[in-house]
Amino acid sequence: MTEERVEDDFEEDYALSGDLVEQVLAATEAQDAAELTALLEPLHPADIADLLEQVDTGERREILKLYGDEFDGEILTEIDESIREEVIEQLPAEVLAEAVRELDSDDVVDLIEDLGEPQQEAILDALDDSDRAAVEQSLTWPEYSAGRLMQREVVTAPEHWTVGEAIDFLRAEDWLPDQFYHVVLVDPFHHPVGYVTLGKILSSRRETALNTITEDSFRTIWARQEEGDVAYAFNQYHLISAPVVDDDDRLVGVITIDDAMNVLDEEHEEDILRLAGVGDESAISDTVPETVRQRLPWLMVNLFTAILASTVIALFEGTIERLVALAVLMPIVASMGGNAGTQTLTVAVRALATKSLTESNVWRVIRREAMVGFTNGAVFAVVMGLVAWFWFGTPALGLVIGAAMVINLFVAALAGIAVPLALERLGADPALASGTFVTTVTDVVGFFAFLGLAGVLLL
C-alpha cells in the first residue's frame, strides 16, 4: 500500500498500458485476428480509440482490417477528429451501418457534423427513418450550439402527476435513454416547468405530487445558446442535466453534464493551443504535412513582427556600431518585456474566459496590472542596472538599461491587459492572437527605449 500501488493501479485500471499496445501490434503483425480480438474485447471504447490514435497509419489500417467486424460504434465517437474520416473510410459499409445504428442521436450528430458530404450520406443512409429524421433535425441548429449538443430523448411527465404515476410510466416504457437524472415536468404545451431528481422520486411516497418535490436548480437552456456558455452554466451552477427549449420555449431535448464536461475540456484545450500559436485542432496523430500546415502560419506572423522589431534596431545601427555592448544587452530588455506581457495576458485571457474580468472590475484590474508592471520594472531595473554596470564597467549603461526596463515592463503590463480586452470587444477570441500583438509591442518598445536612451545619454 505505497505510492507504487497508485501508479500500478492506475496503469492497470485506467490508461492504456505500453505493454498492451505492443501485444496488439504483435498480434496485428502476426495477422492473428482471434488474439487481437481477445486483447481489444475487454477495453473501453475510449481506450480502443486512444490506441488507434497512438499507432501509425499503416498499423491502424492493419488493426482495422483484422478487427473491423467487431468494431463498436462508440469507438467512432471517442476517436479524435483528425483520424475519424480515415477510420470511417476503412470500415466495410455494413460494419459502419451496424456501428452507427447503436448510437444515441446526439452521438451520431457529433460524429457526422465534421465529415465530408459522401460520408455523411453513408451514415445517414444506415439509420432508421425516425433516427435519420432526428439527426437531420438536430443538424438544423447552428454549429457549436446547445441544439447540437443535446440528446433528443427526454423523460417527461405532465406537471400534475404523482410519484406513483411516474414510476408506473417508467416501468411501462421501453425506450428510456441509457442515462437520465431528472424527470422533466411539462405543461400541456410541452413547455418545461420544473424537474425532479430520480433520487427524490425514489425516496418519496407514491401519492406525493411531483410538483411539490421539484429542484431549485431548474434552468432551461435555449437551443441556440453557444456551447461554451452551456458548459459555463453547468460548471458555475453544478447542474447535472438541463432541459433544452426551442424558439417557442418548447422542450426539444436535454443536455447532461458529461457533454458539458467534454465541451469544457475542448475549450480549455483550444485556449492553451491558441495561446501557444498552434492550430487549435492539432493532435498527436497528425502527420508531418498536417502539423507543418497548422504551425507555419503563426510562425509566418511571428516572422513579420520580428522583422518589424528589427527595423527598430536598424534605426540605431550607428549607435550600436559605436557601443557594441548595446547589442549584447538589448535582447534582455525585449525578453523581460515579452515574458511580463505574456504573464499579464494569460491571466487576462483566463479571466475573460471564466467571466471574472467584467465591466465592474476592469479598471481596477488595469490599475493593478500597471502597478505590478511598474513594481517589477523597478526591481529589475535595479538588478539589471547593477549587472550592466559591473559587466561593462559603465554606470551610465546601467542607468540606461534600468530606465528601459521600467518603461518596457510598464508597457508590457498595459499591453498584456489592453490587447485581450480589445480583441474581446471586437468579437475575436482573445486567446488567438494576443501573444503576437503583445510581444510585438514589447519588442518594439524595448528596443526603442533602450537604444534610443543609449543614443541620447551615452554617446
Place this chain on the structure above:
Amino acid sequence: MTEERVEDDFEEDYALSGDLVEQVLAATEAQDAAELTALLEPLHPADIADLLEQVDTGERREILKLYGDEFDGEILTEIDESIREEVIEQLPAEVLAEAVRELDSDDVVDLIEDLGEPQQEAILDALDDSDRAAVEQSLTWPEYSAGRLMQREVVTAPEHWTVGEAIDFLRAEDWLPDQFYHVVLVDPFHHPVGYVTLGKILSSRRETALNTITEDSFRTIWARQEEGDVAYAFNQYHLISAPVVDDDDRLVGVITIDDAMNVLDEEHEEDILRLAGVGDESAISDTVPETVRQRLPWLMVNLFTAILASTVIALFEGTIERLVALAVLMPIVASMGGNAGTQTLTVAVRALATKSLTESNVWRVIRREAMVGFTNGAVFAVVMGLVAWFWFGTPALGLVIGAAMVINLFVAALAGIAVPLALERLGADPALASGTFVTTVTDVVGFFAFLGLAGVLLL
C-alpha cells in the same frame, strides 16, 4: 430571435451583470441592508461569490457587514481561495458556524484544508460531533487525493436485495444526500461489488434482483488515488459517480462527476498559468503585492537565462562591431526559435496531460517534431534568406541567416519535445518550467549559430 437574444439571455440568466454589481455597490454605499439583501437573495451562491471576488477589499468588507447575517455556507465553498480567509475572518462567529453546519462533509473538507490552524479550529468547533469526526477522518487522506474529494454519504444496498426492497429502504431513510445517481451494492464486508442507476431501479419491476441490472461501467476508485487521475477517469469513461474504497477495498465514500469536473477545470487552469510562468494560484482578486510575489520569481529566472544568452552574444562582440547588420538580424533567429519551440512544447505538455503521448508513440512523435522543425526551418530559411539579402544587399548574409534558421528551428523542435519529456520522467510538472528551458536553448543556439556562422563565412 436573433443573435441579440443569445447575448441578452445569457447575461440575464447566467453571468453576473455589470448593472447588478453597480446596484449592489450603491446599496452598500447607502448602507441599505434591506435593498442589498433583496438584490443578493435571488442570486446563486456561485454568483454571490463571483461578485465578492470582483469588488475591492473595502467594498467587500462593507457588503459582508451588511449582508453577513444572511450569509450562506455555499458561498464560502464557491469563493476563490485567495479571498476565502479574508471573508471567513470578517464573518461573525455564529454566522460562520451556521453557514458551515449546512454543508456536506466534502464541502467542509474542501473549505478548511487550505485555511490556517485557528480558522480550521473555529470551523471544526462549529460542527456536530459526528460531522466533525467525518471531516477529520477525510483530512487523514493525502491532499489532492480521492479521499479528500469524495463525499462520505453513500447510498448502499446489500447485493441480494430486489428493486422493491431498495425503494422501500429509500422511502424510509431521511439522511439521503442531495444528489446521488447510483445505489452501490455491497457484500457483507462492505466491499462494493457493483452499482445500479436510479433510472434502472425506477424502470424495473419490484421483484427484479438488483444484481441483475448493474452497470458495466462500474469502477472503484482508491482513496489514495491522485485527484487528477480521478478526473481523467471520469472524463475518459464518462462516469457519473464512482465508489471510493480504502486500503482494504472497503467502501468509504463516493465521488460524483461535478467534483471531477471541478478538478479538471482547476488542472487546466494550472496548466495554462504554469505554461505562462504565472504562479498557479493567481486570481483576479489578488492584490498588487500578491501579484508581484507570484510573478517576480519567474521573471527572475527569465532574467538569468536572458543574461546567459547575452553572454553568447558577447563572445561575438568583435564580429558585430565589424558587421552591425548582425545585431539587427539576430533577434529574428532567436524569436523564431522561441516560437517554434513553444509550439512543440505546448503540444507535448498537453499530450502528456491527456495521456496521449506514451511509450508506444514517443519515438514517432519525436521523429515527427524533428521533421516538422526541419521543414519549417527550411521554409523560413528561404524566406528570411531572401529578406536579408535584399535588405542588406549581401547574398552571403542571407545564406548565414538561412542556415542559422534551419539549425535553430530543428533544435527548437527537439528541445520542445525533449524538455517536457525529461521533466515528466523526473517527476516534475512539465508545464511548470518547460518554457524557460526551451527558450534558453533556442536563444543560445540561435545566437551562437547565427553569429558563429557569420564570423566564419562573412568576415
